[in-house]
Amino acid sequence: xxxxxxxxxxxxxxxxxxxxxxxxxxxxxxxxxxxxxxxxxxxxxxxxxxxxxxxxxxxxxxxxxxxxxxxxxxxxxxxxxxxxxxxxxxxxxxxxxxxxxxxxxxxxxxxxxxxxxxxxxxxxxxxxxxxxxxxxxxxxxxxxxxxxxxxxxxxxxxxxxxxxxxxxxxxxxxxxxxxxxxxxxxxxxxxxxxxxxxxxxxxxxxxxxxxxxxxxxxxxxxxxxxxxxxxxxxxxxxxxxxxxxxxxxxxxxxxxxxxxxxxxxxxxxxxxxxxxxxxxxxxxxxxxxxxxxxxxxxxxxxxxxxxxxxxxxxxxxxxxxxxxxxxxxxxxxxxxxxxxxxx
Amino acid sequence: xxxxxxxxxxxxxxxxxxxxxxxxxxxxxxxxxxxxxxxxxxxxxxxxxxxxxxxxxxxxxxxxxxxxxxxxxxxxxxxxxxxxxxxxxxxxxxxxxxxxxxxxxxxxxxxxxxxxxxxxxxxxxxxxxxxxxxxxxxxxxxxxxxxxxxxxxxxxxxxxxxxxxxxxxxxxxxxxxxxxxxxxxxxxxxxxxxxxxxxxxxxxxxxxxxxxxxxxxxxxxxxxxxxxxxxxxxxxxxxxxxxxxxxxxxxxxxxxxxxxxxxxxxxxxxxxxxxxxxxxxxxxxxxxxxxxxxxxxxxxxxxxxxxxxxxxxxxxxxxxxxxxxxxxxxxxxxxxxxxxxxxxxxxxxxxxxxxxxxxxxxxxxxxxx
Numbered sequence: 203x204x205x206x207x208x209x210x211x212x213x214x215x216x217x218x219x220x221x222x223x224x225x226x227x228x229x230x231x232x233x234x235x236x237x238x239x240x241x242x243x244x245x246x247x248x249x250x251x252x253x254x255x256x257x258x259x260x261x262x263x264x265x266x267x268x269x270x271x272x273x274x275x276x277x278x279x280x281x282x283x284x285x286x287x288x289x290x291x292x293x294x295x296x297x298x299x300x301x302x303x304x305x306x307x308x309x310x311x312x313x314x315x316x317x318x319x320x321x322x323x324x325x326x327x328x329x330x331x332x333x334x335x336x337x338x339x340x341x342x343x344x345x346x347x348x349x350x351x352x353x354x355x356x357x358x359x360x361x362x363x364x365x366x367x368x369x370x371x372x373x374x375x376x377x378x379x380x381x382x383x384x385x386x387x388x389x390x391x392x393x394x395x396x397x398x399x400x401x402x403x404x405x406x407x408x409x410x411x412x413x414x415x416x417x418x419x420x421x422x423x424x425x426x427x428x429x430x431x432x433x434x435x436x437x438x439x440x441x442x443x444x445x446x447x448x449x450x451x452x453x454x455x456x457x458x459x460x461x462x463x464x465x466x467x468x469x470x471x472x473x474x475x476x477x478x479x480x481x482x483x484x485x486x487x488x489x490x491x492x493x494x495x496x497x498x499x500x501x502x503x504x505x506x507x508x509x510x511x512x513x514x515x516x517x518x519x520x521x522x523x524x525x526x527x528x529x530x531x532x533x534x535x536x537x538x539x540x541x542x543x544x545x
Numbered sequence: 546x547x548x549x550x551x552x553x554x555x556x557x558x559x560x561x562x563x564x565x566x567x568x569x570x571x572x573x574x575x576x577x578x579x580x581x582x583x584x585x586x587x588x589x590x591x592x593x594x595x596x597x598x599x600x601x602x603x604x605x606x607x608x609x610x611x612x613x614x615x616x617x618x619x620x621x622x623x624x625x626x627x628x629x630x631x632x633x634x635x636x637x638x639x640x641x642x643x644x645x646x647x648x649x650x651x652x653x654x655x656x657x658x659x660x661x662x663x664x665x666x667x668x669x670x671x672x673x674x675x676x677x678x679x680x681x682x683x684x685x686x687x688x689x690x691x692x693x694x695x696x697x698x699x700x701x702x703x704x705x706x707x708x709x710x711x712x713x714x715x716x717x718x719x720x721x722x723x724x725x726x727x728x729x730x731x732x733x734x735x736x737x738x739x740x741x742x743x744x745x746x747x748x749x750x751x752x753x754x755x756x757x758x759x760x761x762x763x764x765x766x767x768x769x770x771x772x773x774x775x776x777x778x779x780x781x782x783x784x785x786x787x788x789x790x791x792x793x794x795x796x797x798x799x800x801x802x803x804x805x806x807x808x809x810x811x812x813x814x815x816x817x818x819x820x821x822x823x824x825x826x827x828x829x830x831x832x833x834x835x836x837x838x839x840x841x842x843x844x845x846x847x848x849x850x851x852x853x854x855x856x857x858x859x860x861x862x863x864x865x866x867x868x869x870x871x872x873x874x875x876x877x878x879x880x881x882x883x884x885x886x887x888x889x890x891x892x893x894x895x896x897x898x899x900x901x902x903x904x905x906x907x908x909x910x911x912x913x914x
Contacts, residue, residue, distance in 0.1 A: 283847045358749070363680065364681075364726065365681055375667070401733060
C-alpha cells in the first residue's frame, strides 16, 4: 500500500489538527523559504509555487528492442529517480541512430539516455545532448536495480539529488566533458513541478579501473550516514562524439575492449589449450610407435656386481624340526559367520 | 628458393587481396630470428592485409610464441598458403619484396584523443548555472571518524583504487558520498533548501511500501538465523562440557565402589582387622550382611513424586521398575559371602520334599513291596 500522496499547495488532511503551528491557508509564496524550517507546519507548498522553473532540462529515456528484464528495470528506476525525464516506446533497430535526434525533438527533450542491447547480452548506453551537443557511448556492466533486497535505502520520488564526483574527473579533458554532461543530465532542475523540495539522496560518480562507477545513497542523518538506495551500474567509456549520435569522434578509449572480442579471446585461448594438448598427445603417440632399439648388452650391468663370500656347504643329516602349528581357534566361528552370512 | 613455413593453425580466410601494399621490408640484421622459425634459405613470410578497423593494437593472436612477441610488439606473423608462388614472384620482380626477412608490421592503432576539440566542446556546451541548480560537488573521500585498520584508505591521488577489492572500493564510494554531504549541507542551509523531511510529510517514495516491507522481512530473517545459529553453538558447547562432567562423576563413583568392595573382602578374609575403610561412613559394619551401607537419601522421593504417587497411584511408567536405580545398585545387602564362595548349605531346591526316586528304584521298591 503506497503512502497516500500529500496534497501539495492545498490544505492538509483534517486529522492534522493535532499538530501545533500555524496553518498556512494558501500557497505561501511569501513564506517560501521559511516553510521547510518550521517542521510543525502542516503544509508544504508545491515546488513551482516557490519559484520559477527556469532550467528547462528534459531527458528522454528509452531503449531499442531486445533488452532484457534487468535493463528494463534499470530504465524504469532511472525514470523514477529523475522527475525531469520522459519515456518513449522502443526504437526499431532498423532505424539509424540519428533518428533518435528527431524523436527527442518531437518530445521536446534536450538530453537523451538511450539504451541499446546487442545480442541480448551487451548493453550500451548513449548519453547525449540532443540538438548539437556532444554525446558519449558507454558499455554498461554490473547492473543492480532498485528492487534488489540488499539496497535498503529509500528516498522521495523526484527529490533533487546531490551529485558527487571523483577529483579524477577534473584531471583529464574527456572526463571533464563527461562530468558536465552528467551534471546537466542527472541533476533535477530547481522548481521542477514534479520534484520534491527536499534533498535527501546523493549520486556518486567515481573512476576506478578506467570505468565510471555510479552509486545512489540516501542521506539518513545530518552527520552524513548513508544507505544505498540503488540502482547501481558501471560505465565503460567507448567513444565521445562531437555531435549528437554522430559527428566527428573527439575521444576514443584505448582501454576499451569490445565484449565480442573479449569473448572471442576467451574462446581462442580455450581452443589453443585444447590444441596444444592434442599436439602433445600426438607427439607421444609417435614416440611410442617409433622403432625402439634393442640393446643386447647392458653397459651398466657390471656396476653393482659384487661376488658374494664363500659359505661352507652344509649337509642335512637329520630331518628338520616340525613347525609348531598354531591351532586356529576361530575357524569354527568363521565358518559359522560365513554360514550366517550366506543365510 | 622460396619456402613456406606454416606456424599457425588459424587460417584467416580474408587474407587474399591487396596485401602488396602493406608489406614492410625488415633488414635481416635488425631482425634476429629464432632458430625455430628460420630456415637456412631466405624464408618469405607472406604478408596479409592490415585489418586495422577490426583489430585493436592490444589484441594479439594467441598462437604466437613468446619469443616472437618479445621481438616485435606490433608485428604479427601470419601465414597463408593461399598466396601462390606466382604472385610472390611477381612482387619480387616488381621490387616490392626485397630479400631478407619480411615481416608484417601492424600500423600503430592510434586512438583519437582530440584534446583541443574536447576543450572546445566543453566550452561551448557548458551551462553556467548557479550551484543551487546543479548541486554538484567534487571531492575526495572523507576520512572516517574512527578510521578502521581494515579500511586501507588509498591515499587519493597517489594510490590507485583497486576495483577488485570490493570492500575497499565500496568504502571509497561511500566516503566520497559522505564528504559531499558534509560539504554540501551547510551550503544548502545557506540557500534554505531543506534536507530533513518533516515527520508528517507523506509523499510518494521511490520504493513502494511493499518493497520496503520485503526488505525489512529479509533483514529480520537474517537476524533470526544468525541468532539461532549462535544459540545452537552455545548449546552444543554446553552439552559437551556437561557430558564431560557427568562422565567424571560416574567414574569417580565406580572407583569408590571398587575400593570399598575390596576393602570389605579383605576384612572378611581376615587380612585386616581394622575397619579403617569405614572411616568415611558413619556406620561401623562388622558382618558381611551389614557390611555395606544402604544408601538412604534423607529426602526420600521428591515432593513432586510423592504428590504424583498420591494422585495417580503407582501406575504410570511401569517399564522402569525393572531397571536399577542409584540406590538399588549401591545396595549390596543381599550379598551373601558364603553363597558367593560356594560354602552355604543349599536350601533352595533341595529344601522341598525329598526327591522322588528314579524309575528303576521305584520299580525295585514296587517289586519288593
